[in-house]
Amino acid sequence: MDMQLFGLIMYAISLATMFGIYGVLCLGLNLQWGFAGLFNAGIAGFFAVGAYATAILTSPESPNYLGGFGWPPLLALPIAMLLSGLIAWPVGRICLGLKGDYLAMATIGISEIIRLILKNEDWLANGTMGISTVPRPFESLGQPWGNVAFLGFVLLVMAILYLAAERAWISPWGRAMRAIRDNELAAAAIGKDVVRFRLEAFVIGSMVMGLGGALSAMYFKFIGSSATEPLLTTFLVWVMLIIGGSGNNRGAMVGAGLVWLIWSGTELLTNRLPAEWITRSSYMRALLIGILLIVVLQRFAKGVLPEKPPRRIDG
Amino acid sequence: MITVENIVRRFGGIRAVDGCSLSVAQGSITGLIGPNGAGKSTLFNIIAGLLRPDAGTIKLAGEDVTGWPAHRLFGKGLARTFQIAHEFGRMTVLENLMAVPGGQSGESIINAWLRWSAVRAEEAKIRGRAEEVLSQLRIDHVKHELAGNLSGGQKKLVELARTMMWQPKVVLLDEIGAGVNRALLSDIAGEIERLNRDHGYTFFVIEHDMDLIARLCSPVIVMAEGRVLMQGSMQEIRQNAEVIEAYLGGGKVRHGAA
Numbered sequence: 001m002d003m004q005l006f007g008l009i010m011y012a013i014s015l016a017t018m019f020g021i022y023g024v025l026c027l028g029l030n031l032q033w034g035f036a037g038l039f040n041a042g043i044a045g046f047f048a049v050g051a052y053a054t055a056i057l058t059s060p061e062s063p064n065y066l067g068g069f070g071w072p073p074l075l076a077l078p079i080a081m082l083l084s085g086l087i088a089w090p091v092g093r094i095c096l097g098l099k100g101d102y103l104a105m106a107t108i109g110i111s112e113i114i115r116l117i118l119k120n121e122d123w124l125a126n127g128t129m130g131i132s133t134v135p136r137p138f139e140s141l142g143q144p145w146g147n148v149a150f151l152g153f154v155l156l157v158m159a160i161l162y163l164a165a166e167r168a169w170i171s172p173w174g175r176a177m178r179a180i181r182d183n184e185l186a187a188a189a190i191g192k193d194v195v196r197f198r199l200e201a202f203v204i205g206s207m208v209m210g211l212g213g214a215l216s217a218m219y220f221k222f223i224g225s226s227a228t229e230p231l232l233t234t235f236l237v238w239v240m241l242i243i244g245g246s247g248n249n250r251g252a253m254v255g256a257g258l259v260w261l262i263w264s265g266t267e268l269l270t271n272r273l274p275a276e277w278i279t280r281s282s283y284m285r286a287l288l289i290g291i292l293l294i295v296v297l298q299r300f301a302k303g304v305l306p307e308k309p310p311r312r313i314d315g
Numbered sequence: 316m317i318t319v320e321n322i323v324r325r326f327g328g329i330r331a332v333d334g335c336s337l338s339v340a341q342g343s344i345t346g347l348i349g350p351n352g353a354g355k356s357t358l359f360n361i362i363a364g365l366l367r368p369d370a371g372t373i374k375l376a377g378e379d380v381t382g383w384p385a386h387r388l389f390g391k392g393l394a395r396t397f398q399i400a401h402e403f404g405r406m407t408v409l410e411n412l413m414a415v416p417g418g419q420s421g422e423s424i425i426n427a428w429l430r431w432s433a434v435r436a437e438e439a440k441i442r443g444r445a446e447e448v449l450s451q452l453r454i455d456h457v458k459h460e461l462a463g464n465l466s467g468g469q470k471k472l473v474e475l476a477r478t479m480m481w482q483p484k485v486v487l488l489d490e491i492g493a494g495v496n497r498a499l500l501s502d503i504a505g506e507i508e509r510l511n512r513d514h515g516y517t518f519f520v521i522e523h524d525m526d527l528i529a530r531l532c533s534p535v536i537v538m539a540e541g542r543v544l545m546q547g548s549m550q551e552i553r554q555n556a557e558v559i560e561a562y563l564g565g566g567k568v569r570h571g572a573a
Contacts, residue, residue, distance in 0.1 A: 190394070190481075
């Protein structure tokens with residue numbers, strides 16, 4: 001096959017795979033912010049828990065860190081989610097009494113603690129070197145079919161999550177969640193247990209973020225402290241959800257696609273810049289995304305696909 | 316139905332409620348009047364579980380419920396409206412009502428995912444009830460509007476409608492008449508009378524509109540400076556010198572003297 005065409009196809013596959021992974025993360029954040037109005041500014045932490053758990057569970061045994069245990073990748077996914085949920089639960093119990101901006105600060109702090117532990121405890125996850133022997137499902141099919149199969153798997157996971165999130169949105173559970181988001185006092189006055197509902201949204205959303213981390217570790221076959229930078233996780237996922245339309249599951253996925261397209265597109269551009277500019281390129285990309293956010297919010301204050309009340313479900 | 320004993324609540328140095336005791340009889344429409352800052356809304360918030368009292372006890376139908384959170388009190392049959400309407404702004408009017416019933420099986424995410432047909436069947440009943448309430452209050456024409464887009468008076472009606480979704484024993488109405496036009500207010504008063512007569516709801520009503528109080532409430536309790544000043548029929552209250560001075564007006568003599 002023509003090498004250039006092959007490269008283009010491989011690039012498209014990688015774009016689409018990353019779209020799927022970010023789509024998963026955005027759906028998770030939408031459960032917290034779009035449904036329940038919870039400002040989680042610590043996506044990176046829950047992403048890291050899922051990613052590192054997967055790496056430790058599935059990589060071959062190593063003297064440098066805990067495990068690896070050489071599990072089959074698919075078995076590691078539910079455990080990664082469970083671990084993220086287990087960490088989110090006490091965090092939620094303590095922090096969900098905090099309102100709005102305080103929850104944001106608390107989650108930033110906890111996320112950074114998680115990241116620093118994973119970065120500095122060498123015995124646990126090989127410290128700054130990270131783990132670079134994470135197996136990717138379908139790898140044995142070779143290029144490009146292994147990549148295509150993994151892409152299909154990621155998109156399938158996102159589709160299942162989308163359906164589950166849509167069901168949640170149109171259900172009485174989602175309705176109670178939105179009531180709490182819109183007016184906490186009134187929701188309590190009509191008998192909703194505000195703390196219970198918030199905790200559920202926080203834990204489930206964090207589990208989905210952990211799943212996103214797990215898929216990411218598999219895709220890159222590597223996890224290290226550089227991969228859990230808040231710029232690449234927390235910041236980008238927030239921008240995606242806001243641009244796409246928070247409170248809209250489809251909007252979450254559209255935002256993930258649009259922003260990732262622009263983010264990785266700028267990588268191609270900045271590679272062609274003169275040498276003295278390349279070193280500054282990552283800052284320029286963040287700046288560009290910031291400008292994009294402002295422009296989109298000027299045009300579409302509620303995102304590209306704004307929130308809509310759900311359709312009736314009783315036939 | 317509600318018994319309040321020696322409730323005290325301070326905000327900083329201010330004693331907003333200062334040893335207040337009163338009771339609301341089952342089946343009554345009891346009024347609560349008093350000047351601004353008398354502690355009426357604070358007392359309501361304490362009864363409804365949004366504020367904890369610094370001292371004193373609250374009983375609901377004989378049970379000590381002091382310090383219970385709002386959502387548990389709702390389960391015991393206590394509903395309320397707010398002085399400033401607390402609508403769910405990004406939900407439709409219909410959804411505002413359908414959110415109310417407690418114990419909906421679809422409020423468990425597991426049921427929503429795995430027992431969908433049961434959830435849908437229940438939903439049909441809840442919708443039916445919500446549409447009934449909306450047409451009783453004659454706001455069914457706005458049922459698909461977002462509640463945040465309604466007028467102030469309509470939002471008040473949505474709040475009243477929410478309390479009617481769940482057969483409450485007692486309803487606290489905090490200035491239901493504020494921002495509602497005369498004709499509509501008369502309709503609301505009629506609705507309150509009907510709910511009281513036909514369904515046995517007990518009402519506890521804060522209101523500044525004396526005509527509305529006179530029409531609906533017996534007895535009427537007057538609060539001033541965090542305490543109960545007197546209790547009686549509207550006629551008795553209109554004749555009481557202390558009340559006239561504290562609230563109803565005519566305190567000119569004293570004002571002039573000062």
